[in-house]
């Protein structure tokens with residue numbers, strides 16, 4: 001399935017009017033988000049992380065499940081977590097790997113990664129203290145305490161407090177879909193330092209084949225080439241994961257590796 005309607009610009013007035021006519025029941029919720037956006041934009045002018053942290057605080061107060069995935073249904077929450085997990089295991093995640101999950105949320109997939117990995121090998125970071133508390137609830141509910149996962153609040157994506165060459169797998173699901181370009185660029189500039197030799201970084205994004213755009217400060221749509229080009233600037237080789245496109249999920253997925261690794265495996 002992958003990106004739905006990848007040529008569409010959702011920020012256009014005509015799109016929004018047509019959408020409202022097709023889904024009148026969604027108009028009040030969107031109006032609420034738009035009003036919140038106006039308020040938070042004023043309060044956190046130019047500081048996207050503070051802005052989005054406030055969005056998460058407000059969404060988590062309603063429902064932690066909805067805060068990470070638009071729907072409060074526990075079934076959908078579990079299904080999307082399972083989809084991430086099954087895909088990553090099929091694409092190389094092994095119990096001895098050390099994994100960093102950026103934007104771990106309330107462990108929708110993290111609970112499965114933690115169960116699969118050897119004790120202490122999961123490291124989740126998030127900008128939202130509220131969702132990290134909800135993540136602790138998930139750990140308790142799932143009885144995963146003995147796996148000793150790390151859950152840490154992060155102020156940015158410089159990853160400066162993490163060790164060099166440590167993580168075999170870095171994963172970020174539905175994080176760059178909420179991130180302006182400078183946040184993604186910051187991540188690309190620093191993720192190579194924490195990747196172990198041969199390691200990889202998988203992330204999802206909202207893909208457009210038309211004009212890049214955003215809806216409020218919450219949802220960002222990028223072209224694949226933009227992200228591949230941006231990664232290359234930081235010595236990272238990136239490719240679209242074609243088989244992810246067949247899954248019932250509206251985002252696309254890119255895998256990033258260090259270019260120096262490719263040189264090592266392909267050889268001169």
Ligand SMILES: C[S@@+](CC[C@H](N)C(=O)[O-])C[C@H]1O[C@@H](n2cnc3c(N)ncnc32)[C@H](O)[C@@H]1O
Nearest residue numbers: 056068103104105108126127128131173174175
């Ligand atoms: C849509 S939720 C997805 C959570 C989780 N990855 C999942 O699939 O359930 C996005 C999460 O990323 C976090 N987040 C957003 N921007 C971030 C950033 N720049 N650094 C770390 N976490 C971020 C949010 O607080 C939120 O918990």
